[in-house]
Amino acid sequence: MKYFKYSAGPLISIILSLIIGAIFIILIGQDPAEVYVKMFTDTLGNSYGIGQVLFKATPLILTGLSVAFAFRAGLFNIGAEGQMTVGAFASAWAGFTFTSMPWIVLIPLCIISGFLAGAFWAAIAGYLKARFGSHEVINTIMLNFIAMALVSYLVNNIYLVPATIHTPEISPNAVLLRFDVITGMFKGSPFNLSFVIAAAVCIIIYYVIRKTPFGYRINTLGYNINAAEYAGMNVKRLTVYAMAIAGGLAGLAGLNFVNGYKHYFELGFSENAGYVGIAVALIARNNPFAIIIIAVFFGVLEYGGLTVNTLVPKEIVTILQGIIILLIITITKYFDKKFKLAKA
């Protein structure tokens, strides 16, 4: 019953938005049943499709987790996009700079570089909030612009491989292997070990939030900042830490593309994963395990949009995504009131 109460809102809104989406599909003269069936069989009906879905889901897990962690601390991290971008660049940089290192050193180095770059980027926003009280939404949005420009400058002017739009390739020792190489399954899809990292990070974050004194402080900060202060917690320091960890998580989201897929950094790689992560966190109610499920669902939508490209323009899928998010926010509010659920 408890799970029903928490999932009723998201489930009903997904169904409703599929119905509304069907109206759009009819309006452009296609058969919604055909479109939906194709969308779901091509994504979840074969191992290649599943691989594609999980590949799309991987960065969303991490950006969703980033936004969710900040939410836990009562902070709204709009900056996952920028944090992911600097993180992805840092991972690539480590990968193509320390080429002589063995994989056992280089892969952790890429991971740590991505995390630290994202963490540093978000910590700036956290520090500005803690020190001067400037709102983190504004801070992170502005830092997104700066991140894009900065990384674009680095790629175009310093690390560009001539006649391309990307950096040099990373060392083979920095590559996170594809599952089709390892297992032979998911043939042809770029689904790679980054997913395992993302899932492991979910477990770690769940543990931190639920079991550790630090996580308890983060939750307290988010629920009641005044009580946190009265209980003797260093609210300013916690704010910076919370943002830094959130940023670090978003920083890891670049691994999927850089170390797992293309093996270089390229501008425009993100496909807005930083922003979609906000929706993922919101719908998953900041629960790390629910984030995996919701990220996979968004993976279905994203890859599914590509599979039905011949039938409907991919804007229809974007419209569907937007409708789902709007409906979930409103319907979930309704159910929260009806079931008197605590704020997630």
Next chain:
Amino acid sequence: MTNHLAVEMKGITKTFGDLRANDSVDIKITKGTIHAIIGENGAGKSTLMNILYGMYHPDSGTIYINGNEAVIHSPADAIKLGIGMVHQHFMLVNTLTVLENIILGDEVTGALNTIDKRRSRQKVKQILNNFDINIGLEEITGTLSIGTQQKIEIIKLLYRNAEILILDEPTAVLTPQETDELFKTLKVLKAEGKTILLITHKLNEVLGISEFITVLRNGKVTGNTETKDTDKDQLAGMILGGSFESIKRKQNSPAEEFILEIIGVSVRSDKGLPAVKDLSFEVHRGEIIGIAGVEGNGQHELIEAICGLRDYSGSFILNGKPADKDLPVAHIPANRHKHGIVMEYNLAENVLLGREGEAEFSTGVSIKEKALRAYTERLIKKYDIRPAEADLLIGGLSGGNQQKVVAAREMSKHTDLIVVSHPTRGLDIKAADFVHSVLLEESAKGKGIILVSSDLGELLKLSDRIAVMFNGKINAMLDSATTNEREIGSYMLGLSGSGGDKG
């Protein structure tokens, strides 16, 4: 036949989830009287009045206003029917003038829909004359005392032609002198034919001013009487549903040695203005120091400085040693919802608040959940917290039980110094008495306690000495054995004593 009744509520039932806040309540209010509604916290008084004022809708029952059945969907409906309410927390805009606050939302407008201040002022002045109320209409509301702000709320209702006035715990925040003045005003209003509904816990006041009394307990009416036919003991019986004996006064006397010496401490307010000015006093072992004062005279800032929540100059000496910013101090804050508890947490998690780093509850990496649970269950038992479930969200507890959780947590911190702010505000008699007995017990153990309260009876009952703060200074240090509410009140208002910094 019924039109001598201003209000009649019949069979009013209102449930919140499993809780029956009002259970077929019948009440009749005679026009032109002062009618008190009394009962413990959670007895359903506020729910009933909020139904009358249109904030809640009853599950069943009917309301008659002046003999006519009325359907009240919102406060706007209530106002149209001539019903007005003064809430415990005032709904005033601090930066506007008194006149602007009074006319806000119901302005007299002139050409081009602009506010006609001249005519508005005339209308308000007329009301002030009719009801013999003195107030400066051009003063900035935020600078006025609580008592004056309450007057503004009452004038707001009169300006909107309210015939039936509901006052929710109006004296909770007033000094004795301000209370006298409020009651004077209420009597004038009554003489002019207004009907007044008074929600309160304070039996002395009820007996002093009301003509009729309705007692609620657990959502039901347990008493309906004319004031002249009853007395305090009988009312207490109806409120509590049995006999009740209050605990005794403080027994132990303070020792010679100091727990805390406060030397020349100055603190600034949020606005950066001096709030506490070069203040000094000592707290002895086993002593309870009461701090009285009209709100906003530096008590809040002093407490926050002692608890390390605010910068200060001067020094604190704890047990003979100069203390740095983090004094080990247990603190029961005035606003428990804002500062003392986290509503989204269960009891155990609230017990953990501020103690999550202690070895008793943490391995350094993870929280010792079993130890925390066992500890919480011990506190639940010791402090008789109900419902006795460590996993229950604290939001599901009554105010009194929430306060017990805060008290339990803070008292179990093993500090020598306890700072307590308005510990029984909003609590019913039983819960308040329990909190008092806890404080007396801790004092008997030799702890030093600083008690800030606006309830002078509480201060007199618990304290050894009472420091009256006025304008950021201690205007008088009184021995509670020899002083009384009236004397304290006059120091609070700066009528006696040095008066702090004049001007």
